[in-house]
Amino acid sequence: MTVPTSTAHPVPPARRLPGRRRPAPRVLPALLLIALTLAGPWLVPHAIDVPVTAPYAEPGGDAPFGGDQLGRDVLSRVLAGGRELVVTSLLVAVLVTAVAAVLGAVSALRPAVGRIVERTADVLMLLPAVLGILLVTLSWPDGGRLAVVTAAVVLGVPYAVRLVAGAAAPVAASGYVEAAAVGGERLGHLVVREVLPNLRATLLALFGLRFVAAVYLVATAGFLQIGPQPPAADWALMIRENSAGILLNPWAVLAPGIAIGLLAMSVNLAAAALIPVTGRKAVPAL
Amino acid sequence: MAGSLIGAVRRWPGRGDEPRPGPAVVRLLLRVAAVLARRALLLAVLLAFVFAAVELLPGDAATATSERGESTADLAERRHLLHLDRPVPERFREWMTGLPTGDLGTSAHGEAVADLLARPFPNTLLLGGLALLVTLVASVALGCWAAAEPGGKVDRAVSASATGVLALPEFVVAVALMLVFALWTDWLPAVTLTEADGSPASWKMLVLPVLALAIPQIGWNVRIVRAALADESTAPHIETAVLDGLPRHRIFTHHLLPGALPTIAAGIATSTGMLLGGAVVVETIFNYPGIGSVLAGAVTDRDSPLVAGVVAVTGAVITGVLLLADLVRAWASGGRT
Numbered sequence: 001m002t003v004p005t006s007t008a009h010p011v012p013p014a015r016r017l018p019g020r021r022r023p024a025p026r027v028l029p030a031l032l033l034i035a036l037t038l039a040g041p042w043l044v045p046h047a048i049d050v051p052v053t054a055p056y057a058e059p060g061g062d063a064p065f066g067g068d069q070l071g072r073d074v075l076s077r078v079l080a081g082g083r084e085l086v087v088t089s090l091l092v093a094v095l096v097t098a099v100a101a102v103l104g105a106v107s108a109l110r111p112a113v114g115r116i117v118e119r120t121a122d123v124l125m126l127l128p129a130v131l132g133i134l135l136v137t138l139s140w141p142d143g144g145r146l147a148v149v150t151a152a153v154v155l156g157v158p159y160a161v162r163l164v165a166g167a168a169a170p171v172a173a174s175g176y177v178e179a180a181a182v183g184g185e186r187l188g189h190l191v192v193r194e195v196l197p198n199l200r201a202t203l204l205a206l207f208g209l210r211f212v213a214a215v216y217l218v219a220t221a222g223f224l225q226i227g228p229q230p231p232a233a234d235w236a237l238m239i240r241e242n243s244a245g246i247l248l249n250p251w252a253v254l255a256p257g258i259a260i261g262l263l264a265m266s267v268n269l270a271a272a273a274l275i276p277v278t279g280r281k282a283v284p285a286l
Numbered sequence: 287m288a289g290s291l292i293g294a295v296r297r298w299p300g301r302g303d304e305p306r307p308g309p310a311v312v313r314l315l316l317r318v319a320a321v322l323a324r325r326a327l328l329l330a331v332l333l334a335f336v337f338a339a340v341e342l343l344p345g346d347a348a349t350a351t352s353e354r355g356e357s358t359a360d361l362a363e364r365r366h367l368l369h370l371d372r373p374v375p376e377r378f379r380e381w382m383t384g385l386p387t388g389d390l391g392t393s394a395h396g397e398a399v400a401d402l403l404a405r406p407f408p409n410t411l412l413l414g415g416l417a418l419l420v421t422l423v424a425s426v427a428l429g430c431w432a433a434a435e436p437g438g439k440v441d442r443a444v445s446a447s448a449t450g451v452l453a454l455p456e457f458v459v460a461v462a463l464m465l466v467f468a469l470w471t472d473w474l475p476a477v478t479l480t481e482a483d484g485s486p487a488s489w490k491m492l493v494l495p496v497l498a499l500a501i502p503q504i505g506w507n508v509r510i511v512r513a514a515l516a517d518e519s520t521a522p523h524i525e526t527a528v529l530d531g532l533p534r535h536r537i538f539t540h541h542l543l544p545g546a547l548p549t550i551a552a553g554i555a556t557s558t559g560m561l562l563g564g565a566v567v568v569e570t571i572f573n574y575p576g577i578g579s580v581l582a583g584a585v586t587d588r589d590s591p592l593v594a595g596v597v598a599v600t601g602a603v604i605t606g607v608l609l610l611a612d613l614v615r616a617w618a619s620g621g622r623t
Contacts, residue, residue, distance in 0.1 A: 119328075125556065125608070126332045126601040128563025134581060135336065135597055139590040140343035147343075212453045220567055223457045225585060239461055243571070246461075247469055254465065257458050268453035 026273035030266040037082035037263070044076035048233045056248035066249040068242050078255045081233035082263070085222065089214035092149055096156040096214075097207045101199070103157070104164020105191040108172035109181075114165055121158035129155050129217055130224070137226045148227060152217050160206055167202040171195050201274075208271025215267060219260050235260050314616070321612040329605045330382070336594050336601075337381050341374060367396050368591070390595035394587060399595030402580060405484045407599060410569065410576035414561045416492060417499035418607075421561070422554050424504045429511025429550075430538055436516065444508060452505030456564035460498035460571045467494060477573045484575050495572045499564050503557040510553035514546035521545060548615040555611035558604050 045062065046052050053067030060066070065074035107114035124132075129152075136151035137143060143150070171177060177194050185194070196203070221227045222236030230237065235256035242252035365371050369380070369392070381391060390399035432444040451459075468476035478491040486492060518524065519542060527541045543550075569578025577596055584592040 119331075122328050123331045123335065125559060126329060126604045127336075127597060128559040128600060128604075130563035130566055131593065131597050131600060134566075134585065135339055135590065135593045136343065138584065138588055138593050139340045141588050142344065216453060216455050219455045220457065223455070223567060224570075224582070236455075236457070239457065243461065246465065250465060250469075253461055257461050260458050261454055261462075264453040264455065264458075265450050268449060272449055 027270040030263075030270035033263055033266050034086055037086045037259075040079035040081075041083055044073075044079050046073040046076040048072060048077050048080045049231050056242075056245035056252065058249055059251055065251040065255050068238065068249075068252045069245055074238075074249070074252050074255055077233040077238060078235070078259055081235045081238060081256060082259060084228055084232075085215065085218055085235060085260075086263070088145060088149060088218045088227075089211055092152040092156065092214035092218065093207055093211040095149070095153045096160050096210045097203060099153070099157050100160030100164050100206065101196055101203055102191060103161045105168050105172070105195040105199070106187065107161060107165040108168035108195065109177075109187065109190055117158060117161045117165065121162050124155060124158050127155070129213075130220055133217060133221050134224065134226065137221070145227070148218065148221050152214055155217075156210055156213060160210060163206055164199065164202065167199055168195050171198045205271060205274040208267065208274050212264065212268045212271055215260075215264050219264075317616050318613065321609065321616060325605050325609045325612065329601055332601045333382060333385060333598055334378075336597050337378055340590050340594050364396075368392055368394065385598055390598055391591050393584075393592045393595075394589040399592055402592065403577060403595065403599060406576045406580050409485060409574065410562070410565050410578070411603065413492065413495055413499065413569070413574065413576060414558070414565050414603075416496045417503070417561050417565075418554065418558060420496055420500040421503045421507055421557055424500065425507035425511050425554070426543075426550065428504070428508045429515060430543075432508070432512050433515040433519070433542075434534070434538075436519075441512075445512065448505040448508040448512075450505070451501055452503075452509070454502050454505075455567075456498055456502060457567045457571060459501050460494070460568050463494050463498050464571065478575065480575050486575065491572070491574075495565075495568050495574050498568045498571075499561050502564075503560055506560075507550075507553050507557060511546070511550050514549035514553075515542055517549075518542050518545040544618065547618045548611075551611040551614040555607045558607040559600075562600050562603065 049072065051067070051071035052073050053061075053063050053071045055067060055069055055071045057063065057067035057071060063073045063075065065078065068074050068077060103113070103117060107117050127135075132155045133148060133151040136154075137147045140147045172195055177190060180190060180194050218227065219236045222234050223240050225237070225240065228234040228237055230241065238256040239253050239260075242249075246253050362371070369377060384391065388400055390403070393399050393402060428444050428448075432441040435441055464476050467474045474493050475488075475491050476494075478495075479487045481487050524537065524541055527537050532541075565576060566578040566581050568574070569576045570582050573579075581593065581596060583589070584596075
């Protein structure tokens with residue numbers, strides 16, 4: 001009978017999961033993969049826009065993953081096709097984390113702002129992110145990448161603010177912040193100098209989680225053809241373009257698919273390792 | 287001891303005697319009404335937000351769909367057809383009052399959005415509903431299995447796989463499933479064939495799209511179920527139940543799950559949005575006759591009114607599911623807030 005934990009002690013201390021205290025080994029794969037993705041365009045063996053094989057040629061010769069629908073080298077396009085995804089996702093994650101950090105700290109210090117943020121998050125919960133990004137990019141035809149980034153940031157901020165506000169509430173109620181507030185410090189000073197420095201661990205974890213969410217959203221936008229346009233090399237677009245020839249050369253679809261899968265998994269692993277262990281709050285919020 | 291046991295049983299509504307039935311019923315009705323009103327208001331705000339987004343962003347439906355060489359007169363005519371030449375407050379009123387009556391506006395090509403969605407949307411609801419059901423059953427089952435032995439082999443394996451799959455985009459899962467189960471082994475069809483009425487021809491055609499949608503959401507919800515059960519297992523009434531020597535399955539079904547129910551319901555309800563959003567993507571891969579194909583056309587045509595209509599219907603569906611979760615919480619907390 002092992003359902004509940006020990007009954008001899010009244011309240012067990014915060015559950016410690018193995019490996020949580022040393023996040024480095026769990027963060028490393030994500031960092032390596034991101035570095036490889038960013039350096040990828042310089043490592044390509046062939047030009048990404050010139051056919052080197054027959055269309056959908058099987059792996060062999062100097063094309064270890066074969067050719068795509070126009071006979072372009074799949075390996076080269078996979079190496080080159082992740083940078084924009086990673087850069088856009090990083091940009092979204094940085095913006096969301098920064099905006100959420102400030103708004104979250106303000107929400108903790110000024111409950112009226114906190115209530116507005118809560119209601120906004122409740123409203124945006126009714127809007128699936130994929131549809132939201134479609135709505136914004138189609139209503140703003142000339143927006144390009146800016147439209148995708150704007151939509152991803154707007155859709156991501158409310159949830160992130162909730163998380164920061166939750167973590168900032170105990171800090172905002174602590175004696176030294178009250179003392180500073182009573183001492184006449186302005187809101188900006190309280191947010192930047194008093195509250196946020198104590199939330200470094202939370203913000204780092206939040207950044208990781210937002211990066212995971214951004215990769216999902218930017219990749220899905222690419223797949224729906226509202227991101228990079230042909231002939232650009234992009235993992236999501238490659239999956240879409242080459243799925244017609246999936247039986248002839250499965251690698252043209254598998255390779256970018258595995259690349260997106262590995263990126264999402266490794267970044268998620270890293271983000272999970274960065275979440276501060278706070279006893280009760282075992283449920284992370286994206 | 288006896289006191290806390292009674293307390294534990296009382297947590298499961300419908301058991302034990304309800305004190306003062308009259309006021310309790312009134313209180314429950316009032317709470318249901320408040321929950322309904324709140325959800326309706328949130329939906330109305332979303333619809334206003336959608337209108338504002340389409341309105342404020344540069345470009346409108348008439349110019350977005352214009353072809354080269356089109357004269358200004360043609361453009362003005364289409365603007366008139368789409369009512370874009372009327373003042374903003376009037377169009378806003380038209381949009382907000384039309385929605386409850388089923389009028390979702392006019393697409394950029396002048397067709398009624400409601401007509402365009404009438405056939406594909408039920409298919410998408412079927413796909414999303416099945417995926418939601420699979421998500422619910424699988425995540426509760428896996429979560430309980432993992433929670434049966436905290437820190438054990440099963441627990442670690444389930445948690446690790448859940449973390450692995452929850453961040454995967456649906457289209458990656460869909461392509462992998464299609465490759466393995468349709469193209470290499472030929473067990474399930476890779477494309478959806480439709481009947482004359484536009485519905486999928488066989489249940490087999492639903493298996494892969496449902497799995498592709500459900501797998502990431504199962505990963506997400508298993509963690510929520512697992513964490514909710516872990517929280518609940520530290521409660522005093524569970525200790526009492528264990529000390530009383532109740533069988534393990536009974537502790538799960540009668541003591542742990544009822545307490546964790548509101549958290550689980552909220553988690554599953556939140557997945558509805560992800561499922562409906564993901565359906566758009568998965569449908570295009572399996573050629574499923576849902577709103578995905580309509581939206582794919584909207585992307586090519588830059589048809590923002592059509593997308594706004596889809597967002598409105600989807601928002602209403604999600605509101606319905608969240609409302610159910612609210613009611614589960616109100617019911618499970620049985621008079622307490």
